[in-house]
Every structure is written in C-alpha cells, then in structure tokens.
Amino acid sequence: MPENMIQADGLVKIYKTKQTEVLALQGLDLTVEEGELTAIIGNSGSGKSTFLNMIGGLDRPSAGSLFVAGSNLFTMNEKQLVHYKRDTVGFVWQNNGRNLLPYLTVLENVMLPMNLSNTKNKRAKALELLDMVGMSSKRRSRMNMLSGGEQQRIAIAIALANSPKLLLADEPTGSVDVKTANYIFDVFSELNKSGQTILIVTHDVALSKKVKRVVAIRDGKISSERVLKEAYADRLQENTIDWRQEDTQDEYAILDRAGRVQIPAEILQNLNLKGNKISIGYHDGKVVLSNPDAE
Numbered sequence: 001m002p003e004n005m006i007q008a009d010g011l012v013k014i015y016k017t018k019q020t021e022v023l024a025l026q027g028l029d030l031t032v033e034e035g036e037l038t039a040i041i042g043n044s045g046s047g048k049s050t051f052l053n054m055i056g057g058l059d060r061p062s063a064g065s066l067f068v069a070g071s072n073l074f075t076m077n078e079k080q081l082v083h084y085k086r087d088t089v090g091f092v093w094q095n096n097g098r099n100l101l102p103y104l105t106v107l108e109n110v111m112l113p114m115n116l117s118n119t120k121n122k123r124a125k126a127l128e129l130l131d132m133v134g135m136s137s138k139r140r141s142r143m144n145m146l147s148g149g150e151q152q153r154i155a156i157a158i159a160l161a162n163s164p165k166l167l168l169a170d171e172p173t174g175s176v177d178v179k180t181a182n183y184i185f186d187v188f189s190e191l192n193k194s195g196q197t198i199l200i201v202t203h204d205v206a207l208s209k210k211v212k213r214v215v216a217i218r219d220g221k222i223s224s225e226r227v228l229k230e231a232y233a234d235r236l237q238e239n240t241i242d243w244r245q246e247d248t249q250d251e252y253a254i255l256d257r258a259g260r261v262q263i264p265a266e267i268l269q270n271l272n273l274k275g276n277k278i279s280i281g282y283h284d285g286k287v288v289l290s291n292p293d294a295e
Ligand SMILES: Nc1ncnc2c1ncn2[C@@H]1O[C@H](COP(=O)(O)OP(=O)(O)OP(=O)(O)O)[C@@H](O)[C@H]1O
Pocket: 015, 016, 017, 022, 023, 024, 042, 043, 044, 045, 046, 047, 048, 049, 050, 051
C-alpha cells in the first residue's frame, strides 16, 4: 500500500490584512499518494500558490488538517518546521533568482544546501543531479552566465539536493520559452518515473495535458479532476502531437467529504431553475438532477 504523501482535509487559509480578510483556501480536500505526479491548475487568485506554500511549510494554514509524509503541519513547532523544510520538501519557483547565488558556480550552488545536512559525497551527488537535469557541462559556469531555462534546471537540481520526499513546483515553466518548458517538463517526468513524488502548479495548458492527474482549484477548493487516458500514457514525449488540441484526459467532478458536488455552470443552465431548489432522484444506476417545476 502506498503511503499518502499529502493528506489535506477541509483546509482553510485566511489572510488577514488591516482592512479585510481573504479566504484563500475554503475547505480544500486532496490526497496525493507517494510516487504520483500531480498538476494543479486554476485561475489567478484561486489559491494554488497558497496551497503549495502550506504544503511547503512556508506559511501556516488556518483550519482543517494537513499531513505531508506523515508530518502534521498544524502541530509542528518552529524547529520541526525548519527540519521539515530542509528534509521533506523541495521547492522550485517560477523565478528562481532568490534561491541562486550569482557569484558561485553551478556546482557550488547545488552543493550549498547539502552543507546543512549530513549528505555524504556531496560533490558526487551534486554532479549526479546536474546530469539528471542535463547541466553537467555547465558545472563551472557562474549563475549569471546562464539563460532563464538553464537557471530553472539548476533550481530543480537544488530542490532535489537533500533528496526531498516531495518536490513542489510553482509555475516552473512560467517564464521560459516553449522548447525549454517542454524540456523542463520532461525532467519532471523522468524524475517521477524514478519514483519522485511531484506536485506542480501550472498555467500551461499543453503541459497539463501530459500529466497523469490534474486537479483544478476554484475558489480555494478542488473543483474537478482530470485523469490521463490510457492511450496517451506512452506517447507523452511525442513532439509531433499538438497537445493543446488533443483530448488527452477524462474529466471528473469532485465529490467532497460532505457529499457535495459542484455542477458546472454550463450544464446547470440547461435546467432553467427559477430558485435554488433541485430534485435529486436515482434511476437505472444514475443520480438524476432535475428542475422540480418541470416535473
Ligand atoms: N500574503 C497574502 N496576504 C493577503 N492576501 C493574499 C496573500 N497571498 C495570497 N493572497 C490572496 O489569496 C488569494 C489566493 O492567492 P494565490 O496566490 O494562492 O493565488 P494563485 O492561484 O496562486 O494565483 P496566480 O495564478 O495568480 O499565481 C488571492 O485572493 C490573493 O490575493
């Protein structure tokens, strides 16, 4: 039985400012198993980064429950949180300027986080990671000599330096060109094949269509989920396919733990409801929703 890597139940995050309170997560439920590669999509402001930041231990959730690799993000003290951030999760951002040091070489940058842990053979491990992201030939270059896409690959190597159980990436291909985005995505794919659990936020439709499991966040909750069709599983690296056009996934609505389902607006409008009452019936193995006035 695979262990649950992420278990979020009724997760709530409230940001308080002087004037207002923002409900960034509104009872989010999500389970991610060890070894999964999951993408999160959703409109701007829907709560994607907030959720990732909670999982990464960068910010504290307000209510609900959140376990990552068996650690309870609600009860951890500051010291435990420091260890958690160093050993359990690795983080890649859209713009990685803030975690790369320009005056060090690529290799030194990758070895840096290992100095805080007791990793053996730091140099060998760093070279292995650079090889994995296709950057060994640039190991002696300084960061400011690299392109955005190359820096992003180094950032992935750094995020993996302490062998995190979970790799988190927030828009990792947000500021690179299509070719680099594909390359970076392939790096994530390869990592996942070798067992790395990955959770990645992306706006990139073409990339999200190549992911086995895509969860959509709307108003701080998971609203729907897409699962890659079997027929595409072995074709993910075929670049003759126009992934943007292809219908690669089956889409499902999400039943929350209280039995609620969000009905997509475009389906609901067919019922021409006058008020907010809806009839629910069960016929021939199907749950049927109908307009009570039309019966
Ligand atoms: N530190 C903060 N203080 C106050 N409000 C915040 C803070 N961080 C996020 N929010 C608010 O919480 C909501 C969710 O923001 P979040 O950054 O999670 O969205 P997102 O889905 O990542 O959007 P984007 O796609 O634009 O990155 C937004 O309304 C945002 O304004």
